[in-house]
Amino acid sequence: MVTAQGLVKKFESFVAVDGIDFEIAQGESYGFLGPNGAGKTSTMRMIACMSPVSEGTLRVLGMDPATDGPRIRGRIGLVPQEDTLDLELTVLDNLMIYGRYFDLPKKVIRERAENLLEFSQLTDRAHDKVEPLSGGMKRRLTIARALVSNPELLILDEPTTGLDPQARHLLWDRLYRLKLQGVTLVITTHYMDEAEQLCDRLAVMDRGRFAAEDSPVALIAEHSTREVVELRFRAGTHDDMAGQLDGLVERMEILPDRILLYSDDGDSILDKVHTMGLHPDASLVRRSTLEDVFLRLTGRTLVE
Amino acid sequence: MTVPAQIQSPLPATLDGGRERRRMATPPWARALSYWLYQYKRTWRGSVTTSFLYPVLYLSAMGVGLGSLVNHHAHLVDKVTYIDFLAPGLLAGTAMQIGGNEAMYPVMGAIKWVRTYFAMLATPLGAIDVLIGHLAWIALRLTGVIAIYLGIMALFGTVHSPFALLAIPAGVITGMAFAAPIAAFAATQTNDVAFSALYRFGLIPLFLFSGTFFPISQLPGWLQAVAEATPLYHGVALCRGLTLGQLALGPDLAHAAYLIVLTAIGFIAAGRTFRRRLVT
Numbered sequence: 001m002v003t004a005q006g007l008v009k010k011f012e013s014f015v016a017v018d019g020i021d022f023e024i025a026q027g028e029s030y031g032f033l034g035p036n037g038a039g040k041t042s043t044m045r046m047i048a049c050m051s052p053v054s055e056g057t058l059r060v061l062g063m064d065p066a067t068d069g070p071r072i073r074g075r076i077g078l079v080p081q082e083d084t085l086d087l088e089l090t091v092l093d094n095l096m097i098y099g100r101y102f103d104l105p106k107k108v109i110r111e112r113a114e115n116l117l118e119f120s121q122l123t124d125r126a127h128d129k130v131e132p133l134s135g136g137m138k139r140r141l142t143i144a145r146a147l148v149s150n151p152e153l154l155i156l157d158e159p160t161t162g163l164d165p166q167a168r169h170l171l172w173d174r175l176y177r178l179k180l181q182g183v184t185l186v187i188t189t190h191y192m193d194e195a196e197q198l199c200d201r202l203a204v205m206d207r208g209r210f211a212a213e214d215s216p217v218a219l220i221a222e223h224s225t226r227e228v229v230e231l232r233f234r235a236g237t238h239d240d241m242a243g244q245l246d247g248l249v250e251r252m253e254i255l256p257d258r259i260l261l262y263s264d265d266g267d268s269i270l271d272k273v274h275t276m277g278l279h280p281d282a283s284l285v286r287r288s289t290l291e292d293v294f295l296r297l298t299g300r301t302l303v304e
Numbered sequence: 305m306t307v308p309a310q311i312q313s314p315l316p317a318t319l320d321g322g323r324e325r326r327r328m329a330t331p332p333w334a335r336a337l338s339y340w341l342y343q344y345k346r347t348w349r350g351s352v353t354t355s356f357l358y359p360v361l362y363l364s365a366m367g368v369g370l371g372s373l374v375n376h377h378a379h380l381v382d383k384v385t386y387i388d389f390l391a392p393g394l395l396a397g398t399a400m401q402i403g404g405n406e407a408m409y410p411v412m413g414a415i416k417w418v419r420t421y422f423a424m425l426a427t428p429l430g431a432i433d434v435l436i437g438h439l440a441w442i443a444l445r446l447t448g449v450i451a452i453y454l455g456i457m458a459l460f461g462t463v464h465s466p467f468a469l470l471a472i473p474a475g476v477i478t479g480m481a482f483a484a485p486i487a488a489f490a491a492t493q494t495n496d497v498a499f500s501a502l503y504r505f506g507l508i509p510l511f512l513f514s515g516t517f518f519p520i521s522q523l524p525g526w527l528q529a530v531a532e533a534t535p536l537y538h539g540v541a542l543c544r545g546l547t548l549g550q551l552a553l554g555p556d557l558a559h560a561a562y563l564i565v566l567t568a569i570g571f572i573a574a575g576r577t578f579r580r581r582l583v584t
Contacts, residue, residue, distance in 0.1 A: 070428040084423035100338045101427035103330050
């Protein structure tokens with residue numbers, strides 16, 4: 001569906017995307033995971049044919065965005081980072097207008113709108129203005145709107161940023177259903193749980209480049225241990241404690257608020273910590289996540 | 305919760321694609337225009353009321369009221385009454401204001417506030433479609449407002465020639481001569497501060513000194529030359545000739561040409577500023 005080779009995006013002298021290669025297959029859900037400013041949105045905007053490619057090659061649905069932009073855009077759906085809904089118009093009118101941009105007959109749009117409102121649980125708000133809707137509802141409407149043209153490829157730029165946990169889970173459920181129906185999804189996010197839930201394959205992005213690319217499970221297996229011990233000590237004592245813990249495990253990360261010990265057997269490490277006479281204020285043994293992968297690859301956390 | 309049918313499987317070609325193939329494709333700019341029509345659904349009442357009220361108020365107060373004084377005390381140009389002189393000037397002035405206004409805040413809003421243009425650009429529409437669609441909407445709006453204005457003028461007995469119907473396209477092109485360049489300018493702005501200055505130091509002085517309320521022959525010589533160089537003067541002169549039935553082919557064509565050229569220059573400039581702003 002999408003292939004990129006040496007893809008670069010420059011804004012004057014600033015390089016937002018610095019030579020990335022990827023291939024996204026039909027029916028796949030592919031994620032770009034990285035902190036703000038990693039170049040995710042610039043990449044999305046290029047795939048969505050809204051932003052010209054500075055260097056390298058990009059093919060979307062087998063076509064070149066530089067020459068076939070309108071045709072490609074006719075077959076993809078975009079959920080931008082910032083909603084572009086018309087707040088003064090009704091929910092239904094927002095769908096109707098968007099369908100018109102694709103030159104769909106009104107009757108077809110109305111039929112689809114009915115289904116999509118059902119799908120996004122907005123049927124009873126169809127004739128309400130968009131303005132008073134909650135963030136989650138607006139986001140679902142934006143997704144419904146992007147689906148009005150029956151896109152083969154759906155591009156979602158940070159679909160759940162700023163939503164409460166309940167709204168996020170509902171949205172994930174909707175996206176998962178789309179995935180099951182064979183819609184190819186391209187998602188950017190800085191939430192590792194979102195990436196883990198939704199993506200078959202992930203590109204971990206940092207400063208315009210790929211730090212790694214694989215399935216979430218493979219990324220964790222390759223770049224982290226099975227388990228992680230999180231220790232919290234009294235503020236200001238972390239460096240001192242870290243000195244004492246040195247050598248206990250192969251890899252240790254000292255964060256401002258906690259110390260992470262990487263090991264395949266967290267419980268036994270925690271026992272050893274206790275035997276050493278150290279008493280953290282709080283401790284936790286958990287499985288490795290993409291956050292750990294990101295920390296390993298970039299030395300930084302995802303959400304600062 | 306069921307998954308929408310069209311997501312489960314693409315609609316059968318006979319149901320969807322077939323119908324689409326039989327229809328003539330709507331040009332992309334016309335699809336952009338349809339947004340503004342939708343959006344007008346929510347404001348048309350107030351807008352149409354204003355379109356009626358404005359000429360009625362102006363023509364009563366200034367044309368009838370002030371005009372009775374003027375008619376008593378002045379030797380009128382070309383022996384027309386003040387209201388006959390004033391009405392077409394106001395028509396052109398109104399066209400300028402509508403054209404200017406519609407190209408300022410709505411353009412900025414579609415870029416920064418509502419971000420309508422970006423919604424459009426995620427679809428098959430391109431920056432130029434977005435621009436043409438918006439300008440087409442402004443032209444439609446102008447047509448409506450001016451047609452109403454002309455109707456009110458007729459009720460006040462200020463329409464003296466069948467050529468007056470041509471005041472509708474003349475008014476539209478007057479408005480567009482402002483709308484196109486101002487849209488080009490608006491697309492370069494990051495906030496709306498400049499708009500009130502443009503209004504105060506641009507549109508209002510033009511409204512007052514372009515032969516709208518009094519012939520520019522009343523102005524000092526150098527100011528006359530300035531007035532003649534500005535677009536509203538040509539719009540006023542053109543509309544006045546048409547409603548009074550005092551036509552002069554050469555000068556009238558020159559007035560129209562001036563306005564059309566200004567619109568074209570504005571459009572080309574807007575094409576550049578829109579693309580620069582919207583496609584990054």
